[in-house]
Amino acid sequence: MIPKFLESFDFLKLLNLSYNHFEGEIPTNGVFKNASATLIKGNGKLCGGIPKFQLPNCNNKKSKKTLTPMLKLIIFILFGLLGVSLILLSLFLCSLRKKRKENTSSNSINLFLDVSYQSLLNATDGFSPTNLVGVGSFGSVYKGILNQYRHTVAIKVLNLARRGASKSFKAEFESLRNIEHQNLVKLLTAYSGIDDQGQDFKALVYEFFGNGNLDEWIHPTPITNESFENPRKLSLIQRLNIAIDVASALDYLHHHCQTPIVHCDLKPSNVLLDDKMIGHVSDFGLAKFLHAIIQDSSANQSSSIGVRGTIGYTPPEYGMGNEVSIYGDVYSYGILLLEMFTGKRPTNSMFLNGLNLRDFVKANLPERIIDIIDPNLPWERQEGEIRMNDTHNEDQNESLKIQECLILILEIGLACSTEVPRERMDITDALVELHLIRQNLLEPVSTDKDFKLQVH
Known part of the structure; x- marks a missing residue:
């Protein structure tokens, strides 16, 4: 029979079916409407069609063919x-x-064959509250000593009853197992298996940092065995050094890893400080590999990204369902930088009726720089940081130099936290600028009263 689909070819101008032993009814649409454009000579068993074909009517009773x-x-x-x-x-x-x-986070993770549940239990005295050093979104962190390590380690035990904890464990492990940088926490080992009750148990083991996290230093409160007269304080140079440390870590994650990594939860409490007050970015439980985001850009994924991160540090585009990107980390870094030097959290109660930390800083720069700087920031220099003389002019220039430095730092924070993602300063450029500010700050004070920091 003549294929029915031929009548749907709108641009078919001539169809020659002559002498092909076709039989049955001719279609009536498309090219078959034109008798001069459809040649059917030599097909004696055809029927129907338009009147111009002059064919007999078809018998509507179709013979039923039975299968053998x-x-x-x-x-x-x-x-x-x-x-x-x-x-x-x-x-x-x-x-x-x-x-x-079962094996993605088990077999691959148990490439580390030097840790067991019992060893983790012994290292923390049975996960004793006295060894608890912090509680996060997906688990608790204990300090302890494992036999294979001579120093204290931090053991992060995942709360698997919490939704997303297993994904957080996998993300943190995958992010850190193949990367190494002086400003990133070092993953020592991991465990994924069962506890002594036969329940699923997952833990990550990191190097331990005795000076806590940056949040505790920016917002100091008296702690055990610490006098009220000598609370924790970070000098200007210390804060600048830590800001450079964090920028160096982000620059490595964004531009120097084989696959770019987006941290997704950068904030002061996720910056740990070692004994030399060097900053280390931690907590990769929400981290994303950039190639995975590009390959999976489904609506479901985009809609879930709005909750990724911490309120105050999460970029505005995530709240609108946009995919995570390195621009989001840069925004978080900008807010962190503003917080480090103003001493104000982005969730401070003073930020009401649309006012936020960024707008607060922007509205007061540069004229009121003294009014918005963290009152806990020591103005005096620590030994070896900046050489000072006793002359009045140089004291004035020193003060001007510090103010100029603070203005430039806060301007970098503003440039990193603009609302439009692609207008934000690249983290590499921010790192270069901060290095230049530190270099100028550490140079001897100029005797020129019209002194100006030379930063591009």
């Missing part, structure tokens, strides 16, 4: 084989998925 027993058997066997194949394939995929789920 052999053909029925062949069809039955083929469908049976197809059904069995589909069942076996489904079972295989389910088994593979289950195996991957």
Whole structure:
């Protein structure tokens, strides 16, 4: 019979079906509407069509063709084989998925063969509250000593009852196992298995930092064995050094890893300080590999990104469902920088009716720089930081130099935290600027009263 689909070819101008032993009814649409454009000579069993074909009417009673027993058997066997194949394939995929789920964070993680649940239990005195040093979104951190390490370690135990904890464990492990930088926390080992009760148990082991996190230093409160007269304080140079440390870590994650990594939760409490007050970025539980985001840009993923991060540090585009990007980390860094030098959290109660930390800083620069700087920031210099003389002029220039430095630092914070992502300063450029500010700040004070920091 003449294929019915030919009548749907709107641009078909000539169709020659002559002498092809066609039979049955001719279609009536498309090219078949034009008797001069459709040649049907030599097909004696055709019927119907438009009147110009001058063919007999078709008999509406179509003969029913019955399948032979052999053909029925062949069809039955083929469908049976197809059904069995589909069942076996489904079972295989389910088994593979289950195996991957069990082994993705188990077999790969247990490449570290030097840790067990019992060793973690012993290291923390049974996860004693006296060894608890912090509680995060997805777990608790304990300090302890493992036999294979001579120094104190930090053991992060995941709360697997918390939704997203397993994904956080996997993200943190995958992010840190193949990267190493002096300003990133070092993952020493990990465990994924069961505890002594037969329940799932996951833990990550890091190097321990005795000076706590940056948040505790920016917003100091008296702690045990610390006098009220000598609270924690960070000098100007210390804050600038830590800001450079964090920028160096982000620059490495964004531009120097084999696959760019977006941290997604940069904030002062996730910056740990070692004994030399060097900053180390930690907590990669929300981190994302950039290639994975590009490959999976589904609506479901985009809509879930709005909750990624911490209020106050999360860029505005995440709240609108945009995909995570290095620009989001830069925004968080800008807010962190403003907080470091103003001493005000982005969630401070003073920020009401649309006012936020960024607008507060922008409205007061540069004229009221003294009014917005953290009152806990010591103005006096620590030994070896800046050489000072006793003359009045140089004291004046020193004060001007410090103010100019603070203005430039806060301007970098503003440039990193603009609302439009692609207008934000690149973290590499911010790092260069901060190095220049530190270099100028550490140079001897100029005797020129019209002194100006030379930063591009």
